[in-house]
Amino acid sequence: MACRRCSRWYPETTPPLAEASVRALAIVGDATVVPKVVEQAKTHPAATMRAASVEALGTLGDKSALPVVVELATDSDPLVRESVAATLARLGSLVEHKELLLTLRKDQAPSVRKAVVQALISLQAPDALDQLVSLLEDDSEDLRKEAERLMVAQPRSARAAHQADRRARAEGRTRCC
8 A cells, every 4th residue: 555655656746755755665675666766767857866766776676777776877966876886785796896886986976985985895895994994085074084983883803804904915915814
């Protein structure tokens, strides 16, 4: 019943209600809406709706939507590109999308750079902590503060291993095991 109501509201209503509807549909897990969500992600004029649609695709977990998500990595709005990074962490794999994520890591928008590092952490990229450390020197003060928060949130063992790896590389050796 709730799903039918959301389907009826979405996407013809005001943007906030449409965004809430697409998110609700994703949470319900109604896979029949994937084609409609994909269409909205690609064509809706409001960036907030495109971003909500990309996030909904990640929540729905339908990997058939990955080509559209990858295509939207070049969207003109940083909110959409930020959603792409987060969705790649949910739908993709590090092997498939690391290159794209590293390209997005150079984005002009701090929110996109942050989302990429969070995605790399989520995908357990070997160099995720290096990427996080690099944010400590970012031009954006807000992003530097967020990087500090994320560093503290990392397990102590991961930080210790990262520091040991960096020392070993600086000394020209590799750390074993």
